[in-house]
């Protein structure tokens with residue numbers, strides 16, 4: 001058994017971006033071309049345990065499957081940063097589990113790298129600040145920087161490794177919102193976001209999207225702070241549509257939407273027109289995150305289940321910060 005002083009377990013929620021991160025100014029450091037804002041998703045989490053031991057190699061298990069190759073390399077790169085900071089050489093065993101169904105289309109990398117950054121640094125005996133943890137998580141997956149702080153979170157783009165990190169702009173209790181995730185069956189496996197970020201600059205629309213980002217960030221931040229749902233709805237739909245316009249006009253083009261994705265856009269707009277506080281946003285996949293005021297979540301879930309092509313609906317509230325088990 002490894003010495004318990006070299007073992008730690010951490011939990012982190014995934015998050016849904018309201019103002020999206022798409023494109024890096026530095027691919028290796030994952031420094032984004034624009035800032036982003038998200039909400040953590042309560043009830044969905046990744047639990048990760050890290051044990052530094054006397055083995056000759058790092059090992060990784062996700063949901064009871066052994067992972068090798070690229071997945072393990074990406075985890076080892078984060079462990080290397082932790083080892084460098086702690087002045088240690090020991091290899092580690094990483095065991096990770098998601099409580100949300102695999103293939104449900106919830107990007108797990110944000111929760112995964114946030115939980116890994118926290119568990120690995122604690123297991124190595126480091127007591128990193130929230131900012132340092134956010135920077136470390138960012139190196140594994142950009143959006144993971146936003147799963148470290150609590151509630152509603154902004155990731156400032158920054159210009160270098162030290163100033164590109166996320167912080168909370170409002171705690172989870174600030175505003176009772178829900179994310180009803182309509183899982184749409186995708187015919188093809190989507191192109192992953194790491195490859196997608198590298199294509200963003202090939203779209204002629206990306207410069208316009210990035211130049212306008214400060215305006216969208218400001219409107220979104222204000223809508224959250226003032227709990228103005230109508231303003232939030234309009235800006236998150238515009239931001240999501242702008243990112244997908246960039247994706248569709250990249251070379252090669254990325255088309256994530258399915259017919260049901262577009263059908264949900266129309267219904268959400270119609271429902272909002274009828275007075276239901278709902279808005280859509282879509283990440284790098286076909287699933288639609290339908291954001292609503294918490295009190296309407298059961299109604300929204302029911303309506304989404306009736307849409308042809310929707311195989312599952314997951315409902316999450318606003319989540320807290322990444323935390324260790326103790």
Ligand code: PMV
Nearest residue numbers: 017020021142143193283284
């Ligand atoms: O963190 P990554 O590399 O998986 O990128 C996330 C990209 C989007 O989910 C599409 C947008 C975002 O800001 O989360």
